[in-house]
Amino acid sequence: MVQRGRKRIGFIGEYMHCRSFFERYMGYRNAMYLCGLPCPEEMCVTGNQEGVQRPAAEEYRAYLKASFRKMAELPEVFVCANDYVAFDAMRVLKGLGVAVPQDVWLIGFDDTVEAKVSTPSLTTACIHGHAMGDSAVYLLASRIKEPSLDCRAMHVQTSLIYRESTSD
Numbered sequence: 807m808v809q810r811g812r813k814r815i816g817f818i819g820e821y822m823h824c825r826s827f828f829e830r831y832m833g834y835r836n837a838m839y840l841c842g843l844p845c846p847e848e849m850c851v852t853g854n855q856e857g858v859q860r861p862a863a864e865e866y867r868a869y870l871k872a873s874f875r876k877m878a879e880l881p882e883v884f885v886c887a888n889d890y891v892a893f894d895a896m897r898v899l900k901g902l903g904v905a906v907p908q909d910v911w912l913i914g915f916d917d918t919v920e921a922k923v924s925t926p927s928l929t930t931a932c933i934h935g936h937a938m939g940d941s942a943v944y945l946l947a948s949r950i951k952e953p954s955l956d957c958r959a960m961h962v963q964t965s966l967i968y969r970e971s972t973s974d
Contacts, residue, residue, distance in 0.1 A: 807911065807972070808841045812882045816849030818870070818895050819887020827887040830915055834885050849881040863894065870898045880910050883972070889914035889921045889930055896924070896971070911972040915964075926970030937962045 807815060815838065821831035831852065838845040851873040854861055861869065874880065886892035892914035896906050906912050906926060914921055917932035941960045949955060968974035 807883045807885075807913070808843065810972075812911065813843055814849065814879075814881040815843070815883045815885060816846075816851070816881035817886075818851045818884050819891050820854050821852045821887070823887070830885075830887050848877060867894050867898050870895055871902065874898065874902060874904075880904065883911040883913065885913045887915060889916050889918040889928055892928055892930075892971070893920065893924060896928075907971050907973045913966075913972065917967055921967075921969070924971075929969045929972040929974065930967055931964040932967050933964055934962060 815834075817831055817834045819827050819831060821828050835845050851870060853869075855865055855869045884892075884895060886895060892912050896912055899906060899910060899912075904910055912928065914928045914930040915933075917930045921928040921930045941962060945958060945960065
């Protein structure tokens with residue numbers, strides 16, 4: 807998005823929800839740093855309603871609505887922890903009179919089936935399931951062969967799929 811002229815980029819997603827959300831949030835922060843851009847907390851929605859551990863959809867949307875209203879200015883782009891967070895954000899922004907992609911661009915993560923058919927269709931990071939499966943089989947086989955091996959983490963490359971939510 808930076809290569810496409812966007813500089814005010816925020817993040818949406820409860821980063822302590824799970825490891826993948828945390829890693830995606832840290833990836834966002836690292837990318838902002840490497841691009842020489844600020845990573846303003848006021849443009850990020852990374853929590854949840856006070857005292858709510860697992861919010862229902864309506865509770866989370868109410869939290870997003872309140873968070874967006876507190877922002878002095880919305881970012882040009884929101885990177886979301888996954889596609890479903892992006893769909894919630896899209897719905898709330900629409901209710902506030904903010905148009906995607908005309909006013910704000912949205913990017914999801916996971917390339918769910920819904921990303922292709924939403925209106926507007928969602929730009930998203932595609933996780934290559936076959937590569938993840940191959941890696942999992944490799945790790946499992948190596949662990950069976952040598953049970954004393956240290957724990958390992960593997961990373962699989964993603965691909966950005968441009969769609970209408972970023973004017974594509």
